[in-house]
Amino acid sequence: MPVDRQDNSRDRQQIMLRAIGRVISPDAVEPKEIEIAPGFANGLDGVEEHEHLWILYWMHRLADADRRMLQAHARGDTTQPERGVFALHSPMRPNPIGMTRVRLVNREGNRLLVEGLDALEGSPVLDIKSG
Amino acid sequence: MPVDRQDNSRDRQQIMLRAIGRVISPDAVEPKEIEIAPGFANGLDGVEEHEHLWILYWMHRLADADRRMLQAHARGDTTQPERGVFALHSPMRPNPIGMTRVRLVNREGNRLLVEGLDALEGSPVLDIKSG
DSSP: OOGGGOOHHHHTOEEEEEOOEEEOSOTTOSSEEEEEOGGGGGGGTTGGGOSEEEEEEEOTTSOHHHHTOOEEEGGGOTTSOEEEGGGSOOSOSSSOEEEEEEEEEEEETTEEEEESOOOOTTOEEEEEEEO | OOGGGOOHHHHTOEEEEEOOEEEOSOTTOSSEEEEEOGGGGGGGTTGGGOSEEEEEEEOTTSOHHHHTOOEEEGGGOTTSOEEEGGGSOOSOSSSOEEEEEEEEEEEETTEEEEESOOOOTTOEEEEEEEO
């Protein structure tokens, strides 16, 4: 197998995402409210038929320096050996996408009330999937 | 609650991702190989301790027009009513991030062999999480 299959120029390609909405509840509140931007609200049709949803969001408070970290301690516990960030669930990672399965409590128009979302206030929501 | 909490300018904010690697196996092959770019390979340390991983990838063959679709038929079945894309698992969605839980078969350096990945050849890999 050729060693040089790696196409570095393509791997450096940047991918652009747009927030479809935002987490509007303060950090300690449970359940949390997500507000979907009006331009994306039609994408919610039928969402209320699901008891559980996956929420993908952007960990917007992570510093750029943390996106360059490739090793971290599991649960921040410095008595544990460091591991690669792809072997962990640590928020530090090159593309800090949070992914949480939540219970849908209520939908009102472009707002979803969900239980179990670990996102901070203001987190841009990237995607919602059934599941 | 003020009607005007929506901060449209922030919702239009663009978020930049970089591929950390790529799916290098042809579409029909199973298990599939993922090649992590050399600059991110240290992030894999300890990954072999997990039997299952979540792979987040970019559905790079989706047309831009499909990113503007907010409604689709479940499993493409036109006898079914349309639903919002956020109520579905359809690849059509504003931010086409695929998310699959795979079984890790083998790791060799910066290459992972995984079972159950539904990504097409060349898909940019965005993140890997334990799970």
